[in-house]
Amino acid sequence: MATKHTYSVATDFPGGKINLANLIDEIEASSIATALDKGATKVSGDVVEVWFKGALSAGDKTTLDGDASAPAGGLIAEHDSAPAASIQKVEVWNAPVVQSMTPEGPARVYFFSADLTKKQTWWFDAVKAAEVQIGTGDGVEASFQLPHGEDGAAGTRILDLHHGLVTEEDEIIPPGADEHDDAIPVVRVDAIVQTERSPFSSSGGDYTVDYKTGLITFTADSIPGDGAAVTAEYYAVPSNAKIVCKVRPSGAGKKLGVQYAEAQFSANVSMNGAIVQRAFSLLLGDTVPGTRPTVYKTVGNILDFNMGSLPKLPAVAGANGRGMTQETVLLPFGYLSRLSLLYEDEVELRIEIENGKEFGGERATFTLSGLEDSV
Numbered sequence: 001m002a003t004k005h006t007y008s009v010a011t012d013f014p015g016g017k018i019n020l021a022n023l024i025d026e027i028e029a030s031s032i033a034t035a036l037d038k039g040a041t042k043v044s045g046d047v048v049e050v051w052f053k054g055a056l057s058a059g060d061k062t063t064l065d066g067d068a069s070a071p072a073g074g075l076i077a078e079h080d081s082a083p084a085a086s087i088q089k090v091e092v093w094n095a096p097v098v099q100s101m102t103p104e105g106p107a108r109v110y111f112f113s114a115d116l117t118k119k120q121t122w123w124f125d126a127v128k129a130a131e132v133q134i135g136t137g138d139g140v141e142a143s144f145q146l147p148h149g150e151d152g153a154a155g156t157r158i159l160d161l162h163h164g165l166v167t168e169e170d171e172i173i174p175p176g177a178d179e180h181d182d183a184i185p186v187v188r189v190d191a192i193v194q195t196e197r198s199p200f201s202s203s204g205g206d207y208t209v210d211y212k213t214g215l216i217t218f219t220a221d222s223i224p225g226d227g228a229a230v231t232a233e234y235y236a237v238p239s240n241a242k243i244v245c246k247v248r249p250s251g252a253g254k255k256l257g258v259q260y261a262e263a264q265f266s267a268n269v270s271m272n273g274a275i276v277q278r279a280f281s282l283l284l285g286d287t288v289p290g291t292r293p294t295v296y297k298t299v300g301n302i303l304d305f306n307m308g309s310l311p312k313l314p315a316v317a318g319a320n321g322r323g324m325t326q327e328t329v330l331l332p333f334g335y336l337s338r339l340s341l342l343y344e345d346e347v348e349l350r351i352e353i354e355n356g357k358e359f360g361g362e363r364a365t366f367t368l369s370g371l372e373d374s375v
Helices: 020-029 058-065 299-304
Strands: 003-008 042-044 047-052 107-112 127-136 143-145 186-189 207-210 215-218 229-237 243-247 254-266 275-281 294-296 328-342 347-353 364-374
Touching: 003 058, 020 047, 020 254, 020 328, 127 143, 294 299, 328 347
Parallel strands: none
Antiparallel strands: 003 047, 042 047, 107 364, 127 229, 143 215, 186 229, 207 215, 243 347, 254 328, 254 364, 275 294, 275 347
């Protein structure tokens, strides 16, 4: 049963001031185990009503207010009433991606974004293509074109979660997939599964994939024989894809406090469209009421929100494509106040490319981190 705790702004809060958004964040970040009912918690004149979805234990009550009155102690007495940023300012770099394993208690969670310069990494909008015959072998022809890819459908890319283009790609499960392996193209010759060449290798395997053009190329020793049926099933990123990243807590009963973000741009990056940040309500299928999208039309708009130094990493040329050929600029962001997402609110933060066209250059990514805990 929900329980209410009542306080006086004038006598219980430092300096007789309260910032309700801050108070909610402070309570949710504390050790109090019972879930706060944010929708019912309110301030009416001098009266503050703090509602919980169940009764507080003695320890939680002490944490909240010292279990004392006139004035209260605990979190109430330590309340920070400094102004908080509005959601469109706090949500600036919400680029989700994969979530790391969560140990007992609060865990730091990192979300690594798709690369805005490589549309073949935009797995959120990827669509699974049913197994299709892409050709018939003649014992000579080594290359077979998938129906998707630049040569098959303008702007489409074959999803690539195989070559380290996204950090923690092995944890990513595309829409509709039962297992991560489904994200890697499955090529068969006369129903026999072939082996894709290992990432970064120059030899081995039965075939390679050009994830941008959609071209399958068999090695000399694996060219399909005369009359052999060559089939493939895979994921493709549609030409009209816009959503690059989404982030929300991992599941029911979880909350995620967003604390820090960082953008990484190679020196040769070229913005080919605006970056749009917004809080999206899954329940309503639209932007969260009372908020508005934040649109970054130029790199200068992004720099305006940067709150740290601008370190540059030199090019790190590695063998077999593992390095970076371009100098990379890091743009760290510190949130003015922690943004708390509750799974049951059915709200997620999104980053989109306005026109769905990938950026030019070598690299453009975002990393988001915060603490995930049980409600």
